[in-house]
Amino acid sequence: MVISSPVAVPASSRMAEIIRRHDWAASPLGPIEAWPDRLRFALEICLRTSSPSAVYWGPDFILLHNDAFGAWLGLPEPRLLGQPAQQAYGELWDWLSPQFQAVMESGQGLSVAEQIIPVARDGVIEERYWTYTLSPLTDETGAVAGILSQREEVTRAVLAERRLSFQIRLADALRGETDPQRVKQVATALLGEHLGASRVGYAEVDEARQVASVRSDWTRDGSTSLAGQHAPLSSFGSEALGALRSGEVLVLPDLGSLPAASPELVAAWNAMGVRALITVPLVRDGALRALLYVHEPEPRAWRRSDAAIARDVAERTWAAVERAQAERSLRESEDHYRHTVELNPQVTWTATPDGALNRVARRWEEWTGTTGLGDSWAEGIHPEDVPASFAAWRHSLETGDVYDIEHRLKLRDGSFRWARSRAFPRHGKDGAILLWYGSTEDIHERKVAEEHQRLLINELNHRVKNTLASVQAIAFQTLKGDVSLAEARARFEARLLALSRAHNLLTERNWEGAGLERIVRDATEHLAGDTSRFELRGEGELSLRPRAALALALALHELVTNAAKYGARSSERGRVSIAWREEQGTLLLEWKETGGPEVNAPERRGFGSRLIERGLAPDLAGRADLDFEPDGLRCTIRASVEAVRAADLA
Known part of the structure; x- marks a missing residue:
């Protein structure tokens, strides 16, 4: 039987035309006109499927596939078309073959979840994860003659789950650690094992001496430690050092391929066993304080998730280190405070067993203008605090308990300062009190600090509530509508990370504001990865208030994400221009996109569009317009400079 059109699929299917024109006469399948109806029917299903799909026919599993399958392979031409599966897959066939044979022999389909399948793109092997099915195809006799395979990429979900699992492990490992050096050791070991890195460590930066010093680091078996070494900051190169001082993460897959790197600089890094690296800076109060580094002795194609997890580990670890240092400092301060008060008080005094002061250091008179002898010490105390002070002193005299009370001193000039008075009894052999030894210490600054701390906690509570409100809104809008759990999880995580990065920018300036250009660059670099397809043009530097900075950061996240899925960045020729x-x-x-697919206005607006058009208006005291022009999306944002400009941070 002669079939004039053996492959009935839409004209837009590129692979259908290629299959029609292919010379099949010399292949095991024979001329296309003689193919079995079952094969042609299976192939038509394959070609009409939007997900990567393939048909394997005959004992050699001759490969036929659709356009999406070719795109998944990253091949510009269908080089695997018509090849036996063993030849097409190479080394992968060693573990794929048993799966194919099991389907052929049992006649039952097979489903595989989250299988790692390396894919070569631009000469780089990428780690990709897939969920796929193998379904048996029968011939006219009912025997299994081939297999239909359909797959879905789940790389993002797998990596997100791994990242969350790693973050939980890191949090559990750091919990309870009070030694700052131990905190660094635990974090670097976990990060090194997670990334499969050669060396991970922290370097403390001394800007005055222009050196970075390593106390300890984690190394894989056989790798050389940099512990105890000191490197001049100039060894990073002026351009890289400038980026680090601005808070940017340095990601270099191959130092030897950098066009501007001097041979001497590359040789120096090679001598330390570094050919590829990730470096995360710690910038506090505008100064570079420390670096988290991940080193490899050979070139390595870093994933964006590698740099992201390194930055996350750095931030979590530094927070834990600062907490541990603060706790250690507090313990040392309390110990010092105890010895100072008990052994070297500011004002020392003694009292007889009946409570009368019989000796008072001269400084008491310098403070209050009174001698403090007898009961005259009450004249140097704030009138409102005298009753409580007398009551506490009477209780100590009656029970022998330590006298310890805070009260306000009345100074010579009429002002008042907080003080702490303590007294300890010395007992005789018969247990009777022989003498009281006391001291009074000025604690005014501490009391003021406690009040300041209370105000800071109230401010922190306010910010946390606002953040939780933002997260609640993001969660509600992300999970709203008909969307799969995996997609909702991916969107929710991406939006939370965008919010987190915006918080990081604000933290660098103590939540007083963030630079507009930095917000734009942060969004394009973290979400887009390849920034060569973004053109940024800005006139002047403008610092935005926190509320405006957060709103703009989330809006840019939605624009970049939309461009990657549906707009300019979904096409190789696509470009995005951002000007302000x-x-x-x-x-x-x-924001203007060009070179992408033809744009049509959506029938309904999603969360991203609503966030941009409605959410920006109150936060920027302006408006945002989305124009779905045929050659690419245009987003125009207008804001009142007076309403969004942060206070001068100079």
């Missing part, structure tokens, strides 16, 4: 300027008190920021 001030015009007569108005900040004008324009």
Whole structure:
């Protein structure tokens, strides 16, 4: 039977036309006109499927596939078409073959979840994860003659789950650690094992001496430690050092391929066993304080998730280190305070067993203008605190308990300061009190600090509530509608990370504001990875208030994500232009996509569109317009400069 059109699929299917024109006469399948109806029917299903799908026919499993399968392989031409599966898959066939044979022999389908399948793209092997099915195809006799395979990439979900699991492990490992050095050791070991790195460590930076010093690091078996070494900051190169001082993460897959790197600099790094690296800076109060580094002795194609997890570990570890240092400092301070008060008090005094002061250090008179002898010490205390002080002193005299009370001193000039008075009894052999030894210490600064701390806690509570409100809104909108759990989880995590990065930018300036250009660059670099397809043009440097900075960061996240899925960044020729300027008190920021798929206005607006068009207006005291132009999305944001400008941080 002669079939004039053996493959009935839409004209847009590139693979259908290629299959029609392919010379099948010399292949095990024979001329296309003679193919079995079952094979042609299975192939039509394959070609009409949007997910990567393939048909394997005959004892050699001759490969036929659709356009999406070719895109998954990253091949510009269908080089594997018509090849036996063993030849097409190479080394992968060693573990794929038993799966195919099991389906052929049993006649039952097989489903495989989250299987790692390396894919070569641009000469780099990428780690990808897939969930796929193998379904038997029968011939006219009912015997299994082939297999239909359909797959879905789940790399993002797998990596997100791994990252969350790692973060939980890290948090559990750091919990309870009070030694700052031990905190670093635990974190670097976990990160090194997670990334399969050669060396991970922390370097403390001394800007005054212009050196970075390593106390200890984690190394894989056979790798050389940098512990005890000191490297000049100039060894990073001026460009890289400038990026680190600005808080940017340095990710280099191959130092030898850098066009601007000097041979001497590359040789120096090679001597330390470094060819590829990730370096995360710690910037506090505008100064570079420390570096987290991940080193490899050979070139390595870092994933964006590698740099992200390194940055996350750095931030979590530094927070744990600062907490441990604060706790240690507090313990040392309390110990010092105890010895100072008990052994070297500011004012020492003694009292007889009946409570009368018989000796008082001269400084008491310098403070209050009274001698303090007898009961005259009450004249140097705030009138409101005298009753409580007398009551506590009477209780100590009657029971022998330590006298310890805080009260306000009345100074010579009429002002008041907080003080702490303590007294300890010395007993005779018969247990009777012989003498009281006391001291009074000025604690005014501490009391003021406690009040300041209370105000800070109230402010922190306010910020936490606002953050939780933002997270609640993101969660509600992300989970709203008909969306799969995996997609919702991926969207939710991405939006939380965007919110987190915006918080990081604000933290660098003590939540007083964040630079507009830094917000734009942070969004494009962390979400897009390849920034060569972004054109940024800004006039002047503008610092935004925290509320405006957070709103703009989330809006840019939605724009970049949308561009990657549906807009300019979904096409190899796509480009995005982001420009901003001030015009007569108005900040004008324009996002324009070109070179991507033809744009049509959506029938309904999603969370991202609503966030941009409605959410930005109150936070920026302006408006945002989305124009779905045929050649690419245009987003125009107008904001009142007076409303969004942060206070001068100079």
